[in-house]
Amino acid sequence: MASVSVSEVKIPDEIVEDPRRRTRLVQGGLDFAGVTAAVCRPVEAKTPLAWWVAFGVALSMLGCLVACVAYLFWTGVGVWGLNVPVAWGWAIVNFVWWVGIGHAGTLISAILFLFRQRWRTGINRFAEAMTIFAVICALTFPTIHVGRVWLIWFALPIPTWQSIWPNFRSPLLWDVFAVSTYFTVSLLFWYTGLIPDIATVRDRAKTKIRRLVYGVLALGWRGSMRHWINYEKAYLILAGVSTPLVLSVHSIVSFDFAVSVVPGWHSTIFPPYFVAGAVFSGFAMVMTLALIARRIYGLTDLITIEHLDNMNKIMLVTGMMVGYSYAVEFFVAWYSGNPYESFIFQARAGGQYAWAYWIMVSCNVLVPQLFWFRKLRRNIPWMFVASILINIGMWFERFVIVVSSLSQDFLPSNWGYYRPTLIDIGTYVGTFGLFFTGFLLFLRFLPMVAMAEVKGVMPEANPHFDPAGAGKGADR
Amino acid sequence: MSEKRTAGTGERKSYALVAEFETPRDLLRGAEALRDGGYTKVDAQTPFPVHGIDRALGIPGSKLPWLILLGAMTGGAGGLAMQWWMSAIDYPVKIAGKPYLSLPAFVPVTFELTVLFTAFAAVFGMLAINGLPRLYHPTFRHPTIHRATDDRFFLVVETGDPMYRSDKTRALLESAGGTHIEEVEA
Numbered sequence: 227m228a229s230v231s232v233s234e235v236k237i238p239d240e241i242v243e244d245p246r247r248r249t250r251l252v253q254g255g256l257d258f259a260g261v262t263a264a265v266c267r268p269v270e271a272k273t274p275l276a277w278w279v280a281f282g283v284a285l286s287m288l289g290c291l292v293a294c295v296a297y298l299f300w301t302g303v304g305v306w307g308l309n310v311p312v313a314w315g316w317a318i319v320n321f322v323w324w325v326g327i328g329h330a331g332t333l334i335s336a337i338l339f340l341f342r343q344r345w346r347t348g349i350n351r352f353a354e355a356m357t358i359f360a361v362i363c364a365l366t367f368p369t370i371h372v373g374r375v376w377l378i379w380f381a382l383p384i385p386t387w388q389s390i391w392p393n394f395r396s397p398l399l400w401d402v403f404a405v406s407t408y409f410t411v412s413l414l415f416w417y418t419g420l421i422p423d424i425a426t427v428r429d430r431a432k433t434k435i436r437r438l439v440y441g442v443l444a445l446g447w448r449g450s451m452r453h454w455i456n457y458e459k460a461y462l463i464l465a466g467v468s469t470p471l472v473l474s475v476h477s478i479v480s481f482d483f484a485v486s487v488v489p490g491w492h493s494t495i496f497p498p499y500f501v502a503g504a505v506f507s508g509f510a511m512v513m514t515l516a517l518i519a520r521r522i523y524g525l526t527d528l529i530t531i532e533h534l535d536n537m538n539k540i541m542l543v544t545g546m547m548v549g550y551s552y553a554v555e556f557f558v559a560w561y562s563g564n565p566y567e568s569f570i571f572q573a574r575a576g577g578q579y580a581w582a583y584w585i586m587v588s589c590n591v592l593v594p595q596l597f598w599f600r601k602l603r604r605n606i607p608w609m610f611v612a613s614i615l616i617n618i619g620m621w622f623e624r625f626v627i628v629v630s631s632l633s634q635d636f637l638p639s640n641w642g643y644y645r646p647t648l649i650d651i652g653t654y655v656g657t658f659g660l661f662f663t664g665f666l667l668f669l670r671f672l673p674m675v676a677m678a679e680v681k682g683v684m685p686e687a688n689p690h691f692d693p694a695g696a697g698k699g700a701d702r
Numbered sequence: 703m704s705e706k707r708t709a710g711t712g713e714r715k716s717y718a719l720v721a722e723f724e725t726p727r728d729l730l731r732g733a734e735a736l737r738d739g740g741y742t743k744v745d746a747q748t749p750f751p752v753h754g755i756d757r758a759l760g761i762p763g764s765k766l767p768w769l770i771l772l773g774a775m776t777g778g779a780g781g782l783a784m785q786w787w788m789s790a791i792d793y794p795v796k797i798a799g800k801p802y803l804s805l806p807a808f809v810p811v812t813f814e815l816t817v818l819f820t821a822f823a824a825v826f827g828m829l830a831i832n833g834l835p836r837l838y839h840p841t842f843r844h845p846t847i848h849r850a851t852d853d854r855f856f857l858v859v860e861t862g863d864p865m866y867r868s869d870k871t872r873a874l875l876e877s878a879g880g881t882h883i884e885e886v887e888a
Contacts, residue, residue: 258749260854383788391788393797400810407814411821418825422851426749429848445835448842449850450858452761453832454751459764460828464821467774471817478810681853682750689730689754 245472248665251345251683253527258681265675268523269427276522277366277670284662290657294649295370303373305649312632312644317371319624320654322479323507324364324661325405326620328412329472330508331357335415336468339461345536347679348529351423353512354416357675359664360511361409363657368401370653397481404478407595412469415464418457421447422678476500483627488592489566489630490574495554502547506590510540513613515665517606519674528675531604538603541616545594548623552587570631578643579630582622589619715839717888719871720847721880726752729855732878733758736859739874743860746849747841766816766827773823774816781815782808843886861885 255266298305308315331353337348368562372378381402383392392399426448428440447453477497484496513534520529560572574583596602603609634641666676685691714758723729729746733755736744746755764855765782789795790802841847841858850856857880859871868885875883 260747280861303735383784388793390793393795393813394785394789395797395804395807399809400814403811409820410818414821414825422750426851429851435739441837445829446837446839447834448839448847449747449749450832451746451748451751451755451759453834454748455756455761456764456766456828456831457750459766460770460824463767465822467817467820467824471814474810474813474817481810544713677861678750686749687726687752689752690728691725691727700732701733 228433240245247602251348251390251532251687252680253530256527257686258684261455261675261680261684262272262390262430263675264525265423265673265677265680266430268669269671269673270430270432273520273670274438277666279665280662284659284666287656287659288663289659290652291659293367293504293658294652295366297649298653299375300368301422302565303371305647307644307646307650309642309644311635311640311642312629314628314632315644316625316646316650316654317367319366319621321364321371322624322628323501323621324360324367324483325408325479326476327502327508327511327617328360328364328408329476329501329504330356330512331355331360332408332412332415332468332472333505333508334512335419336465336472339465340469342685343536345533347676347683348533349512349516349537350679351419351676352674353508353666354412354419355672356508356512357412358409358416358514359561359661359668360508361412362664363661365405365409366657366660368405374560379530380425397478397485400478400480400523408471408475411464411468415468419458419676419679420672421445422449423676425449426677427673433587470695473501476504483631488631488635490562490570490627493555493558495551495558499551499555502551503590503620503623505618506541506544506548506594509537509544509608510613510616512619513537513541513605513609514617517610517613519669523669523674525675528680534606534609535600535603538597538609541613542597545590545597545616549587549591552591556596556694566636570634573634574626574630577630577634579626579633582626583630586619586626590614590623593619703768715888716823716861716885718858719866719868719875719879719883719885720841720844720859721857721875722849722882723855723857723878723880724845726755726855729857730754730758732857732875732880735859735874739871740865741859741863741871742865743863745858745860747847747856747858749851749853749855752855762771764831766824766831769827770820770823773827774820776823777819778812778816780819781812784815840886840888844882844884846882869878 252261266659303359306315306317308317331350334353335350335357338350369375369378372381381392381399392402405425421444424440425444428437431437431440477500480496480500483491484493486492516529516534516537520526556571556575559567562568574580593612596612629644633644681687721732723732726748729748729752729887733746737758737760742760744759745761746752746759748755755761785808786803789804789808794802796802833835841856844856846854857875859866859875861868865871872883
């Protein structure tokens with residue numbers, strides 16, 4: 227009759243090796259209050275020195291971005307290494323790379339939600355924040371790439387004195403709609419998830435200013451059951467539409483290439499190939515960030531080795547999809563009998579950009595193969611290195627696609643060799659500053675783990691949970 | 703709303719009786735007790751959605767999906783109509799020999815706008831139906847309610863409930879395992 231306190235129940239803190247049983251998602255014997263305390267600590271504690279150092283570095287890199295972009299606006303896109311025949315260089319490479327990184331956040335928050343993958347709750351907030359800032363970085367590039375940036379609004383269907391409308395048959399315009407919709411929906415999804423957690427921070431606030439700021443941000447959320455019903459519906463439907471959205475976004479990004487006639491670009495495999503690559507690189511980025519954050523902020527009980535293992539499995543799968551696409555591209559180049567197509571693929575593997583091609587293959591195809599081994603999937607130093615190598619590989623994939631195809635197209639008299647300038651490099655490095663400035667502010671001021679969702683997947687959240695039966699192991 | 707019960711001074715209207723429970727299991731028991739007692743103006747306040755409480759309290763399902771469907775249709779129809787009107791009616795331009803109304807090429811933007819308006823309807827519709835933002839609520843006066851976003855589970859019985867009797871309702875919640883049972887003022 228008398229209720230048994232959850233905290234009194236001894237919960238086994240072990241990793242269950244039997245695959246028929248699940249390891250608890252929350253380790254360390256944390257109860258609901260323990261989860262709240264662990265997640266709120268970084269938001270409430272004094273700002274650590276390491277954060278200030280990292281923030282200082284990020285801000286300086288952001289300054290580098292501002293300087294490079296200002297110089298670009300002042301002078302023109304000639305400050306980049308672009309020239310005929312390679313008129314799409316690092317800017318487009320970086321755009322595709324950043325937007326691809328964002329996709330893992332949506333995959334974790336939406337697709338894994340629809341598949342009822344409960345382990346996503348440990349990392350989804352985090353990954354969604356990564357999406358927001360990665361997409362901001364991505365949007366920067368096409369915007370500054372247009373040359374006369376003050377005319378960027380020509381891309382929007384706004385009535386003007388010239389009466390003409392944008393060309394809705396162009397993949398570049400589809401991109402405008404796709405990426406801006408993606409950003410808006412990701413932001414809404416993220417914020418919706420944040421509302422109950424901001425309310426938690428509000429209710430723990432000690433100072434008036436915190437109570438006010440978090441109070442306004444929480445929109446007066448009080449955890450009412452009548453609200454949760456609508457909230458869960460909204461969340462489910464957001465997940466439902468984000469899933470096709472994320473697939474459409476990178477498909478449309480790939481149309482920028484596939485709809486053209488350039489050999490190496492004009493390929494029907496591009497949409498699925500791009501989406502798989504996006505998820506692949508995004509998971510690698512989530513991994514890099516999660517490994518650092520869980521260590522620094524002591525969240526190892528919430529982002530456990532099981533979570534990391536699962537992410538590594540997804541990287542293995544998507545890495546193989548990407549490897550398969552590389553192989554199929556070669557097959558199609560040969561089987562199509564198109565001489566330009568076969569030429570460009572020979573040039574990719576053995577031509578002037580072969581070095582980039584083989585960096586790409588080693589990082590994207592060979593490195594994830596090591597995740598077949600359970601020991602390596604659970605080896606933190608190795609997965610940290612692997613996640614960085616994968617992101618380098620995925621950057622080179624976009625470089626290979628963009629640059630190698632353009633540098634040697636139909637006419638040999640039109641061939642060239644593309645090199646980035648210092649401004650190209652500074653702009654790319656600068657977007658890391660933009661990304662990390664945003665991400666560090668997020669880590670400092672918002673709960674980085676979705677508390678309400680984590681609590682909801684704990685076994686004791688089930689109203690039929692029997693405290694006396696805890697520890698039998700089948701719970702999760 | 704007919705009965706104006708008073709808490710203490712009798713100066714202000716009482717809004718509801720709020721009880722704290724320790725676990726979702728206790729909350730469910732309390733909710734079932736309220737339902738069996740015939741209460742209707744009831745609610746729970748919990749740190750996460752406790753599944754089954756809505757049914758135990760007799761809270762009807764969400765109407766939000768209909769609103770979202772409306773949003774989706776607005777986005778889809780609006781997006782297609784916009785492209786059609788701009789490309790084929792208001793200022794037709796022949797591009798690459800394609801028809802003015804190039805339906806296949808209009809699919810991506812139509813799709814994106816459908817998703818965009820679906821998301822708007824989902825988020826803003828959810829907030830509107832829930833009556834948020836609303837920065838103040840009477841239950842915030844309850845002394846331990848701050849734990850409703852942390853680790854405790856609350857039942858709220860409005861004093862306007864036809865079945866509400868200050869002493870009886872309190873006894874009911876107490877016997878169901880509720881603690882910190884207090885009336886909050888409106």
